Amino acid sequence: MSRTIFASIAALLMSAALAQAAEPIALRDMGSFHVGGRLVEISGKPVKEVTFTPGGVPAKVDPNGTYQVEQMYVQYFLPANEKGAYPLLMWHGGGLTGVTWETTPDGREGFLNYFLRKGWSVYNSDAVERGRAGWAQYPDIFKGEPVFLTTANPFQRFRIGDGPNSYDPDPAKRKLMPGSQFPNEGYENFVKQNVPRWTTTDDAIVAAYIAEIDRVGPSIIMFHSQAGSFGFKVAQARPDKVKALIALEPAGVGDPDKAEVLKNIPTLIVYGDYIEKDSRWPKIRATGIAFGDRIKAAGGSVDIVDLPQVGITGNSHMLMMDKNNAEVAALIQKWLEGKGLTK
């Protein structure tokens, strides 16, 4: 190829990239709300005097009384030029918040911007107990203690690192899965996105997600990891309001004996790479596929995609953050279009 032609193509590619980067996101509205939750009484505790600001004026705080607990936070972005047939709800995984879908840990656009730019109304939430949802006293209200993760913990568990000692504070010394697409240089930022979690709040989380869908109306749910059971269970509770399910590496499923309830809801289940190398994921994936089979046996439509089998390789459990996240998003977008869910 001559230098001139090469330079012209390079210039063309660059201007196309710049044009894309410069394309504004036009919103007809954006905002947030809380949904769900319940009131709980606490009694018999002594009044405290709390100085909220050092050097400030002390205020009496009576811990006895009524508490608002188990509500959920939802932030919405509504595109000016709507192309999705229904709003797209994004439900994060365990120990995480809606930040999962925002900018990737290495600073690229995440799924929220991707699907917003494609014309979907996106409702991104923090489940009960996480992020802007707030959390309640334990053991008075929440049962059990919260779980905190070390910086190293998710590295192997989320199939980024290859083996139990794959993590090292120095990014250059980490042993990544061969061909990993996780943005290793942004791992510290990903760790900063992790928040404490309980393992005893599932019923409250499901109740709040049901409250969300009751408020937003007929919707498509995209859900990840821990939200596997939430997505399928909420769809079983509100089958008329769920218009499609997109399960990204679901760690749990719904009630297999009620799989028939989901038969009219188009469902996509996506798994990343390195499943067979992991000690837990072959079983987790088998559970998901068995659940999908139950829906199919009842006459439902379930598409299961193992990304490596369609030529998309290197994906960790956090596939919405991987370097090829736009490729994964495009696969989902194409599936949605194929199901007639775009205008």
Place this chain on the structure above:
Amino acid sequence: MSRTIFASIAALLMSAALAQAAEPIALRDMGSFHVGGRLVEISGKPVKEVTFTPGGVPAKVDPNGTYQVEQMYVQYFLPANEKGAYPLLMWHGGGLTGVTWETTPDGREGFLNYFLRKGWSVYNSDAVERGRAGWAQYPDIFKGEPVFLTTANPFQRFRIGDGPNSYDPDPAKRKLMPGSQFPNEGYENFVKQNVPRWTTTDDAIVAAYIAEIDRVGPSIIMFHSQAGSFGFKVAQARPDKVKALIALEPAGVGDPDKAEVLKNIPTLIVYGDYIEKDSRWPKIRATGIAFGDRIKAAGGSVDIVDLPQVGITGNSHMLMMDKNNAEVAALIQKWLEGKGLTK
């Protein structure tokens, strides 16, 4: 007024309102990041087996190791047509998160949308320990216990209710301040925005805010209540990077002996209504005014606005949520324009 003219005016007002509602928000980018924090070692604790999802595969969680703590969450919205000379950082008050600046509890646009529509790049954050910033183990890492507030607690303390028994679960039975502009019918939603807080994390919060301004660069800070001390202290730590300070009902101040450091930073301090009726606010306001006087004595420019004195009445402590919040925002916008901080 004749019926025809009245109907014409009503139609005109309605179409103007609709036109305003329909005006899209054009963003050249939006996203989020975390900043700041530090690593802490925990050792000598037993390994736990945790089943993260009911019916799922148990995973071993070793609580010993390195923890990422005290980071902060920042969400940004950059307008396509930028008119602010510097980015506008919004810092919420105690027991709250960045939700403070979003949709009001009764569903109207908050300060975030207002200033974004005026062409400001807005960086809205959750301070250390709050919301999407996450929080750390106590007493291992955070000292002391978190404070939880009853549903009734903020009602009088934030100068919404008139007197100690002004709150009632039934909105119709509440005793509001005479002429209150707080959206009483949305009070339950405001309560859902409250999150647990510590009173021992101020230094970590200040460090993270400094990390934010070091990353974003020269900025204007709008800060509320508990963030009073944070806004002034961070400006004292980074006087060259803070281009203006907008203190909304600051509950604390900076170091009075270093007031001179702030002399080149235009400062606006705003107080709402009912200060004199409250047991704590006369002293809190006096502290703020005394601090402003120290800056002025050192040659600085400080404007103090008591809203009732300029004809804006009925404001609670949460003036960015009050029914006249657009009026308060317009006063701030006008002040910013007057200081030459718009393009």
